[in-house]
Amino acid sequence: MYGEPRHTLREYVQNSFDGIRAAQRVRFLRGRGEVTVTIGADEIVIRDNGIGVSADQAWKTLTSIGASKKDRQRDAGFRGIGRLAGMAYCDKLIFRTSFPGEPTISKLTFDCDTLLKAMNPDEGGEVELSRLLARSIKMTTTEDASKSEDHFFEVTLKGLSKAPEVLTSPSEVRSYLAETVPVEFNPDWKRRTDIEEGYRTNFGSALETIDVFVVADGKTEQVFKPYGDSYEHANGTMELESIEYFSGGESRYWAWVGKMSESAAVTDWRTRGLRVRVRNIQVDGTEISERLFTKVKPSYGRFSTYYVGEIYINPESVIPNARRDGFEETSTWLDIQSELITTVCAPLASEAYTASQRGQLDVERVVNDIGDLVKRGNSLAESTRSSYDQVVELMNSARRLRRRAASALKIIDDLDATAVDEGHPNRQKSVLLKDAAKSVESVETQARMLVGRFLEEDDKLTALKARLREEILQEVLDVINAYVDPATYQKIKRQLTRTR
Structure with a gap:
């Protein structure tokens, strides 16, 4: 069923x-x-x-x-x-x-x-x-x-x-x-009070729980709803900065949308995106809102996960389907979707798009930092006085910069695909970043070769291997967590940690 x-x-x-x-x-x-x-x-x-x-x-x-x-x-x-x-x-x-x-x-x-x-x-x-x-x-x-x-x-x-x-x-x-x-x-x-009062004002009755x-x-x-003041994203934690409210015509829907302190996708599957609810029961996951965001522009579906929130639909206006993963395609539901696209999804998608453009200002800084990293790597390779700790720090710096470069590339990729033509400035930045990322890989290879100088220091080498193994495992898990549901993530995590 x-x-x-x-x-x-x-x-x-x-x-x-x-x-x-x-x-x-x-x-x-x-x-x-x-x-x-x-x-x-x-x-x-x-x-x-x-x-x-x-x-x-x-x-x-x-x-x-x-x-x-x-x-x-x-x-x-x-x-x-x-x-x-x-x-x-x-x-x-x-x-x-x-x-x-x-x-x-x-x-x-x-x-x-x-x-x-x-x-x-x-x-x-x-x-x-x-x-x-x-x-x-x-x-x-x-x-x-x-x-x-x-x-x-x-x-x-x-x-x-x-x-x-x-x-x-x-x-x-x-x-x-x-x-x-x-x-x-x-x-x-603390924000629950304002949300509950907004619901009551719009629908004329309390949120049923x-x-x-x-x-x-x-x-x-x-059991309580899992919303709070902090949310995880792929590279750390961001704060809930503000909440915006939306009311539909004839009280057919009411929504609250939480906006973050950073322009990034929420990775917690329990809260990410805008959840559609009828009588305070969730209908589907985030698929409905993601689909509505793509109606603004096909490449904007991902921007729905930059927010958290709920869209409450008036139960007198819609009929959930038998699987409760959507609604019967009545004329009223079609009208509600059209209004949601115009009044909720379009402005939110535009806001996320603009924020991602601002993030491109970091691209040049990332490229410059990678250039400095390459110089450090060459200096350590040429020196006969390089230390074990310097090599480890070089590898850690390379790993951090590789992740920053990946994040910057993600920002560029989030832009409307139709605007990223050959020769467009965004395309040029993308090529520049990819070339710089290859330089980071070269530095990491160089650092691994430098480790050979310390082969006689067995204890340090063992510690280095253990540290690298843990860092690689955590990096893999971070990527997996952003793309799979919580149950699958936990299974993969248990399997990987068992086979270390």
């Missing part, structure tokens, strides 16, 4: 969100809505304090596929298929629920293997639906009068041999939920 296994958890939390809001509307729940995701050795349990399902409706509601009584404008989920999202990853899918005022706890157990096999044409699965449900789903009830005031809904994915690591890793689950579900901003983040907790390894941690 979903390409990303953790979307399964988003679906269950989304359903919990709807159940909690339903309980609050009828005053069965007067406090905060809570969802707890408990990760065990061979099961995942998602439990909420929402309204639950009454005993006489449990079978009909929980076995209906593609049928839902939810209101698409009022509820986050409305298609009636998300509740089965966990079937692909567990042996048993178990629902337990209780409704306010009833002493009954209803329990439905889905035999996932039997269901999936019967629905697979390649396995010869052509079974009448009623017979299939009777054979694959078992329902039991228990009575407890003391629990008549309880109301909850609980989902258990039991038997996780088919589940990938990203679905069972507590850190991966926390990171994903912080990015996607309707939780609060971190209470310590629930409390989500992840329980694993004996620890309970509350």
Whole structure:
């Protein structure tokens, strides 16, 4: 159903969100809505304090596929298929629920293997639906009068041999939920107040949130959105300098956009780019906003990652598609996209483009510094008094300059490709930088040859090798981190550090 296994958890939390809001509307729940995701050795349990399902409706509601009584404008989920999202990853899918005022706890157990096999044409699965449900789903009830005031809904994915690591890793689950579900901003983040007030002013109601907790390894941690005051980029850290707000016509959307102290792409996959949300639940990742930036100019897609922020779409204006990675292509959604391109993406892309042009002023300085480095390398090569530490410093300087040259080239490459013609000043700067970068490589080769003078100093040579190995590994990891998702990055990092 979903390409990303953790979307399964988003679906269950989304359903919990709807159940909690339903309980609050009828005053069965007067406090905060809570969802707890408990990760065990061979099961995942998602439990909420929402309204639950009454005993006489449990079978009909929980076995209906593609049928839902939810209101698409009022509820986050409305298609009636998300509740089965966990079937692909567990042996048993178990629902337990209780409704306010009833002493009954209803329990439905889905035999996932039997269901999936019967629905697979390649396995010869052509079974009448009623017979299939009777054979694959078992329902039991228990009575407890003391629990008549309880109301909850609980989902258990039991038997996780088919589940990938990203679905069972507590850190991966926390990171994903912080990015996607309707939780609060971190209470310590001072800018949250202005954002929440801006949302209220635009839509006339408070930003809807629930409390989500992840329980694993004996620890309970509350999940918050991952925004803060500092963000990583490829070569270091930059600060959140300011926030700009955008309002759509007829209150069809409202957005906040965080601007950085440096012109560089944010590398944290949980926060980079502008995230589209409906009812405070993320729709897709950054793909929607990146696509809108390319509508300004094809080469501007990357500029969306120079910012952090959220675009809240009025749920009365759009319909999320079944995979929740976009919206149904209605005329209203097309109009909203057009307005976002004009009023949000175009000015932000232009601002990032201008900042990248200013960065080109550093190109000449980089080239001059490389020239000085070449002179130092030649001087050390000709001297009979060169020291071990001088050679190490030469290699470190060469590495730093190589990275500065790469960053400067990236700035030039970020410019509109249509402007970088043969003979254009930007093209000339690019050629100049590439030639200078080759000089850096020559200096690094020269420095490695100079190390030969110190072969008899075994201890220093061993230390040098270890230091170089660590520096090269970190440089490789920095590059990888900028281009892959967090889960893949962690796997690669573990593998590389194991094989050192």
